[in-house]
């Protein structure tokens with residue numbers, strides 16, 4: 001019998017083009033996702049060197065980072081530099097023969113939302129994109145990771161990438177998730193334990209019964225934030241949940257080919273007895289709803305906890321890091337998290353803008369009004385998500401409660417479009433990064449689950465979702 | 478790409494942990510479609526503070542940056558490496574670097590040196606203490622030293638080291654395996670369950 005292998009090793013080995021001695025392996029790339037921000041210099045590089053795009057059929061582009069989320073502003077973009085960048089992508093896609101889901105396309109959306117929803121993302125693939133949250137696609141058992149612009153150009157020219165062999169790290173979450181604890185809380189809980197550099201150099205495989213019980217949306221939320229723990233990628237073995245999600249998607253195989261595909265994908269699981277470089281087991285009962293208090297995703301506490309101070313036992317650099325974060329966030333140690341007030345809410349981003357996220361938030365909001373001092377927006381991850389939500393009447397629930405209902409894009413996740421925080425604004429956000437200035441200079445970001453963001457919008461301060469009184473109409477969660 | 482062999486240069490200390498790429502180059506500068514001209518925007522938000530190191534005349538010509546752990550975490554934006562490079566930094570020293578930043582830096586001829594936390598602290602202290610503090614880096618010999626008795630060797634992944642020393646274009650290197658690639662691809666394309674548009 002051959003040596004037992006991990007899921008990662010299986011995918012890696014199936015994509016090895018060459019393994020030169022003393023050099024990184026050359027890995028074949030199945031799907032290259034492209035967006036406006038990290039591609040112009042790569043296309044330019046191809047032009048300058050007279051190289052062609054090797055596989056336009058394995059390349060798909062969309063616009064997401066820069067696009068305004070107010071319908072009227074989308075066709076003529078007022079920000080000249082952003083407009084120029086989007087135009088550059090249009091010209092480049094035309095010149096190099098790449099399919100582009102443009103602003104007016106029904107398939108446009110955040111690149112990590114549309115890949116899975118169109119069925120472009122498949123188990124066992126290698127997937128790259130000039131965006132660190134490419135790790136999202138690992139939820140399907142793909143090896144998916146973010147790359148820089150030079151690498152984007154490299155994949156365009158050769159459809160492969162030199163990659164050093166990462167180490168492997170299995171994180172198992174075992175048991176039933178307590179009520180009110182969502183996928184977002186699971187991943188925040190993990191990052192809180194291992195730190196923002198806790199998985200640097202590793203590919204994580206998430207396993208255990210709590211992970212198995214999650215929907216594809218939940219699994220994507222978890223894999224999405226692998227990069228926030230420093231991991232190269234996060235993966236979850238495909239199973240029936242995965243196949244059910246993929247069946248019938250636009251670019252999924254059909255008929256007899258579907259059965260053959262499922263048979264191939266079913267091999268993609270870690271063999272009994274395979275070993276990892278590192279293992280961590282987390283009992284699900286130890287997890288709670290979380291809120292970040294600081295300026296990186298590892299600075300996170302349970303909703304019922306108090307804002308921490310610097311740990312006297314930590315190194316001086318770490319202590320200063322904590323003090324700096326407290327100062328930037330305008331928080332005092334000892335304050336209960338539930339007393340921290342907010343004035344902005346952002347429901348969206350490639351972490352939490354899928355239909356299930358919107359359903360969960362709508363269920364909380366239904367029957368309530370947004371707190372008078374809060375401005376709250378919902379930005380669906382894609383047109384298809386938006387349409388589906390509108391079919392289910394979620395837009396009505398959000399609007400009636402006083403949320404703004406926007407067009408799809410990255411929006412306030414990184415504030416490259418007009419959706420930004422003002423200095424001093426405090427935001428409950430379902431996105432993935434709470435870095436200084438991420439959502440706007442001087443803005444203060446607290447990362448939470450969609451339900452917790454919705455509750456904060458209503459109360460005007462953070463609030464424990466486990467004690468929420470759901471009073472609205474039934475929402476299909 | 479400019480080869481990196483030996484460098485003697487002024488050091489700028491950045492005594493902060495987890496310096497993320499949003500800090501190195503904020504998003505408003507990612508809308509440009511050029512590859513150059515990012516130097517003035519390096520650490521844009523922080524440099525609004527007149528006391529920030531970049532604004533101090535003593536660090537004006539610094540080409541070596543020393544920072545506390547987990548430098549370059551966050552987004553994959555290569556603009557972070559371009560900004561450091563355009564500004565004039567050719568070498569960054571820290572006790573750890575984020576993965577994607579590591580590879581982006583290498584592709585732009587920036588040498589990243591990983592030392593122990595203690596060593597990084599020593600360098601941070603010396604750079605703050607001694608005006609005009611310089612370090613000498615030799616990638617040919619894998620050594621790093623100053624004029625105050627600090628001297629150490631460092632390790633760089635052998636392939637990255639070779640590319641830096643020679644200033645090699647990655648794509649050209651990959652194309653040495655073109656025959657392997659053609660053969661692999663032909664076979665691999667038959668696995669239709671691994672193609673994006675299999676319907």
Ligand code: SF4
Nearest residue numbers: 133349350410413414
């Ligand atoms: S939503 Fe945010 S994290 Fe996701 S791709 Fe867009 S900018 Fe990046």
